[in-house]
Amino acid sequence: xxxxxxxxxxxxxxxxxxxxxxxxAVLARHLQGVARPRVAVLGPAAEPLLDAxxxxxxxxxxxxxxxxx
Numbered sequence: 001x002x003x004x005x006x007x008x009x010x011x012x013x014x015x016x017x018x019x020x021x022x023x024x025a026v027l028a029r030h031l032q033g034v035a036r037p038r039v040a041v042l043g044p045a046a047e048p049l050l051d052a053x054x055x056x057x058x059x060x061x062x063x064x065x066x067x068x069x
Contacts, residue, residue, distance in 0.1 A: 024052035027057060
């Protein structure tokens with residue numbers, strides 16, 4: 001679960017998996033049943049993904065995380 005919340009699914013970065021709406025749907029499926037999930041989004045395409053995740057998971061605490069250097 002921690003890997004998923006850090007933006008990885010099965011060892012691959014989620015950002016390479018598809019459009020923001022598709023990624024948000026994947027997160028929504030995996031976080032089903034979690035009362036208030038925390039989702040951190042980072043990277044150059046963060047804004048569209050932030051919006052998509054907020055729409056797909058209205059109960060989630062979604063933040064833009066600083067990029068690791």
